[in-house]
Amino acid sequence: MSLDSEYLNFYEWIKKNGGKIHEHVKIDTKEERGLFTTDSIESHTALAIVPWSLVVNIQHPDLSTINTDTERQALIIFLLREYNKEKESSWYPWLKLLNIEKEADELLKIKMHLFNCVEHSTLGQALSDRYQQLQEEYEYLHQAGTIETSFELFCAIDHLIWSRVLDLPENEPLSLVPFIDFANHSLNANARWFIDDDTHNIILRSERTLNSNEEITICYGSKSNEELLYLYGFALSINSNDRVTIPVSLKPDDILLEDKLQLIQQLNLPPRLTLDMNGNLSNESNQLVKILSAQTQATINQQNEHYTPYLLNLFNEYLNKLNLCPDNDETFTKYYLDSQKLIIQKAIDNLK
Template sequence: MDTFLTWCNQQGINYTHVDIKATEYSGHGLFLSTACNDSTPLVHIPSHLLITSTRLVANQTTTKAFIDCLETTLQPDSLPLEDRLRLPGNEKTCLRLFLAYEIHQSRTNTQPSSFWTTYIKNLPELSFFKENHVLFLDPDSEEDGIFGLLQGTSMASSIRAKQANLQREWQRINELVSWDLTLEDWIYADVLLWSRVVGLAKDGDDEGELALIPFFDFANHRMDPNLRWQLSEGGLDLVPFADTPIASGEELCLSYGAKSNQELLFLHGFTLVDNPTDGQVTMSLGPFLNPSMDHSSALKWKWMQQQDDPPFKPILVLAQPTSGAVFGHSGWTSNSICMMYLAVLDEEDGLELKLVGGTDDDYDGTDNISKAMQQLDISTTTTDPTVQLSINGKDIRSWKDLASGVLALYHAPVVQLRVTMMLLDASQYHLQQILSNNELLAEETSDSTPPLYSHVVRYREEERALLQQSVDVLTMVSEVLMENETVKEYLDEANAEADDG
C-alpha cells in the first residue's frame, strides 16, 4: 500500500484530507481525516490516470507489446485499431486484455515494469475473488456447497452462461496472444473490470466511455452515499454533497447505482440488507416457445424480434407484484405475459401469421422446419423479411395490441388459464429446485464459513420469496379461472371430443 500511495503522489493524485483504511467488509476504503461541510473536492485524479480503451491506444505509457496484442486480437483487422475500439464489445475486450496483460507482466518480471505495474499490484489478488465472487464457483462440482445453494435460481443460469461465454472468448484469444493466458486469469480480468469500471458519462450521454481509475476504486458503495464523482478540467474529482456534512473519521462512499442484490452479487460479490432496489427472477422464453420446433413458432419468434417498445429479449421476468388485473399480483411483468400469450395462441384462437419479404414470398407453410428457419435468417435473404400477425382479422403490431387482442377474444379466460398453468408449473419447478438444497444451509455461520456464503443466502431467500409469491397467486388465479363459465364450457367441449375420439 505504501508503494502504491507513493506512486499516487508522484502522479499528481491529490487526497490531502482523505485516509485509506482497512474495512471489515470490503478490503480498503476512503475515510475523511478532517470534518467537512462544503462541496470542495476531496480527491483529484489527473486525466492521464483515467484508463480507457482510446487512451490506452493513444497513450505513450502503453507498451508496444500490448498494442501489438490489441492489433492481433481485436477484429476486424481491416480497420484501423482506433475504429475497431468503437465496435460493440471491443472496448470491454480491450480493457480486460489490458488487465490480463499487465497481470502477467507483473508476475513474470521478464520485462521492465510498465507505467501501470504499481497500480496492478495493488488490485485485489486472484485468491480474493476465488473466495468472494460467484464466477469462481464450480457448477459441475457436487462439493461446491455455495453453488448448490444457488440451484434453481436465476443466478445459477447466469453463472453458467457467463462462464461458458468467457471460456469461448478465452479459447479464441489464447491462440492469438503472445503469452500463456489461462482461463482462470481471463475470468480474473473480467471480474476485476466489472467490479471497478466506471462509465464516464457526460451531459447528454447515456453511459459514456468505460474507465478504470486508480485510487478511485477505494471508494465503497452505500445506499445513502456522501460522495459523488464529477469530471473536471484536467481529470476527475470526488466531491461531497453540499447539504451532507461529513464528520472526521467517517467513511466516504459512492453509490454504484440502483442495483438489486442479484446485480450486486453477480458484479461485485456482495449484497445489501434491506436493499431498496427490488430483485427479480428471470427465466428463458425458450422452453415455452422454441423457434426450432415448427414454422409457427419460428414466425412468432420473428414477430417478437421486430418489437422495440420495449425491445424484445427472450426472457420472462418475475418481479414485485403490481395492481394489474389477473396476473399483476403474481409479479409477472406485462411484457412477459404478452410473450406467453403468443406462445399459447394458435389458429383455433384466430391467430394468423404471414411472412412478408425474403427470398420466397410464396412459402406454402408446409412443415419444413429448416426452410422456415432459413427464411427467417436475415443474413441469408436479399430482403429483410417481416412477420404480419393478426387475431381474428385484426392487425397486431405491438405488445399493447397483442394484449388487447387476447382480451377481446370470447374465450380470453381460456387463454389466460393456459398461461397461468404454464407459469405455475415453471414457478413450482424452480421453487422446488431451491428448496431441495435446504440441507446446505448452515445452522449458524462461523469463522470457517466462506465470506460469500451470507450474501448468497440473502439473495437466495429473496428469489425464493418471489417464486413462492408467484406459486401462491397463480394457484389462486387458476382456481378462479376454473370457475369461469367460458372455461367450463371449453373444458366440457374438450372432454366430449376426447370421449368421442
Template sequence: MLSSTRFGAAFLPRRATVLLSVQFSFGNSAKVLPCSTNECDEFLPWLERKAGIEVSSVLSIGSSTHGRSLFASRCIHSGDCILKIPYSVQLRSDNILPEIQRFLGDAASSHARLALLILFEENLGQASEWEPYISCLPQMGMLHSTVFWSKDELDMVQCSPVYQETIHHKACIEKDFIAVQQVDIIFWALGHLPHYCRDVTFEKFMHAYALVESRAWGTSSKELSLIPFADFLNHDGRSEGTLLSNEDKEISEVIADRGYSAGEEVLISYGKFSNASLLLDYGFTLPYNTHDQVQIWFGMSQFEPFYEMKLELLDKHQIAAMDDANGIETVGNHFTIREVKSARGWGRGIPLSLRAFARVMTATSCQELEDLVREAAQNDGRLARRPLMNKIKEIEAHQMLLERIETLMQGYSPCILSMQLKNTCTENSQLEMRRKMAIDLLSGELRVLRSASMWLKNYCTSLSGG
C-alpha cells in the same frame, strides 16, 4: 457532459473483492477509524504527483469491516466534491501496446485488453509506472466471483440462474483467453514475444479479467477504465452517490450524496444491482437487497397448437422469441421478475411482456388469437397489455404463470435449509463466506418469487369473484 457507468459482465442488466477491497455494505456503515500504513500513506501523494492536481483533501485510505476503504478525514457536507481523478491517471483498455492492439483486432473484448494491460504492468514489477496501484490490487485467491467457485461451491446455487450464467460467463472468458493465446503464437513466430505473455495462464488471465469486471468504470463514450483511489470506495445499495465522468473536462469525480463525520467510511452506489449481478460480477452479496430479481425462461414448444401463428403474432408485436439455449425444441425468452411490493398492488414486478406471452400461449384457437389482436387495436395497440375480456382465459394464463413460479420455488427452500444446517465449525473461512453469499442470493430470489406467487394468486381469486 457527465455520465456514470459501472462496467460488468453481460448478465442481468451487470460487477469486490475480499481482504484488500471488499466493495460492499451490510446495512449501516460502521464508524471505523482508518488504519494508517506506509502503503496507504504513500499512495495518494503518488497519485497526486502523477495527476498534477489535488485528487482529494477530504478522504484517506484505511480499513474497515469491508476491507480497504476510504474515510472522511474531516467533515464532509452533502454536495461536496470529494475526489477528482483526471483521465490521464486512469488505466484504459486502449493503453495496451499498439502492436498488441494490432494483432488482437476485434478478437478480444475491452475487458480482455484491460486484463492484458494489468498483466503487463504486473510483470514489470517496480519498473512499472503504475506499481503503487497494481500492488494494491487483490492477489490470486482473494476474489469471490462465482467463476472462481469450485464445483461443490457452485452446486450451492444450482437452483438459481446464476449457476448457468457462471458457466456461460466462464466460457466467454475462455474465448477471450484463446484470442490472447493467438497473439502469443503470432509474436512467437515473429521472434519477439512480449515477456509478459510467456507466463499468462488461464488462471492468471481470469484473475486479471475479474479485476477489470469488479473495478472498471465506463464513460459516456463507453471507454473502459480502471480509476485508482476511486475504486477503494465501497458499495452501499441505498446510496445516491456515484462516480461521474466529465467528458469535457476529462475528469472523473464523486459528489457526496450526504454528510459524513470525520472518521466515517464514505460509500457510493455501483448501481441498482441484484445479488445475482453482485455475486457474479463483484464477488459479494447484500443480506437484504431491495434490487433483487429473478430471471426465468418461459418457452413454447414447437408442437404447440397454432405454433406458427403464435410465433408470428409475438414477433409482430415485438415480444422477442428465441431458441432455447439448452437445445430443447422450444422458443421463448428470459423474463426478469422483480419483487411485487404489495400482494394487492398492480404487480409491476411481473413484466407485462411475460403476461402477454402467457396469454398468447394459452390460446387454443384461431379465434382466440384474433381476439387478442382485436383487443390490442381497441386499447393502446400493444398485444395483451390489458386484461383479456374473457375472464376464464385471463385466469388460465395467469395460473400457468403461477404454476411455473411455484415449480421454481420448490427448489429454493431445501437448498437454503441445507446450507443453514451445515456445521461450519471445522470448515475454512472461504467456504463459510461463500455459503453465506449463496444463502443471501437464494433467499432474495425466493422472496421475489414468493411475492409474484402471492400477487398471482390474489389476481386470479379477484377475477373469479372469490
C-alpha cells in the same frame, strides 16, 4: 511491507502523479475494504482528484502499442503485462493492492458454489455463457501468443475489470480509475464522481456532510441482485431494485408450437419472465404467459383459463429449485436466494 505502508505508497503515487486525496479520507477494511472518513467532511467537498494520466483506458499512452479486438481485451493485456512486471511496473503501487492472485483463487470457489445454486436461473445461463466465452477468448489469445498466463489469472483479470470499471459517459472509453475504484456501492450513496470539464481529472465528491468513520460510497446503478452478482460478485440484503427473471421455453409437443413461436417473434418478446419486487409480472411477461399458456388458437394471445395454473406451476417449480439449494455460508448467495424466494412467494400469493 505492511499493508499500511502499501496504502501510504499508493497515496504517494497518486500525489506524485498530480492527484489529491482529502486528508480525512483513507482506504480501510471493515466488513469490506472500501473508502472511509477519519473525520467529518462537509457536503460538496472533493474527496479525491485522480489525474487523467492515471486513468487506465485505450487513450492512455501505456496502452498505445496494444492491438486487440476490443477495449476490454486491451485492458486485460495491459493489466497482465504490468502485473508480470511486478515492482518494475510504474502502476505497481495500485496493482499491489488489487490482490489479483487471491482474487483468482477465491473467484473460482465462489463462482462454483454460486453456480450450483443458480444453474436453473437466467443468472446461471449468463454465467455459463460467460465462462464459455472466456474459455474461447483465452484459447484464441493464448494460441496467438498474445498472453502467456493461466486461464484462472485471465478470468481474475476479466472479473477485476468488470467489477472496477467506471461507467463513464458513452463517448468516453472503458476506464479504470485508481483510488475511486476502492469505493463500494450503496443505493443510498453519499458521494459521486464526475469528470472535470477543463482538466479531464476524475473528481470524487461528497454529496452530503460525512461523519467521522463513515464509509464513502457511490452508486453503481439501479441493479438487481442478479446483475450485481454477475458483474461484481456481491448482492445486497435489501435491494429495492431486485427482481426475478425466470427462463421459459415452449414444449416441443405443444400443438400450437409454430403459431406461438411466430407470435413471440413478431412481438419481439424475450424468452423469460420478469417479476418486480412485489411479485408482479412486467407487461411483456404478461403477454408472453398468455401465449405460452394458451391451448386453443382462438385464445392464443388472450387471458385464458390456463393462465393462472401455468404461472402457479412455474413459480412453484422455481421455488422448489431455490429451496433445493443447500444452505451455505456464502453471504451474497444467501442474500440473492432469500430475496428471490421472497419475490416468488409474493407472486404466488398475488395469484390466490
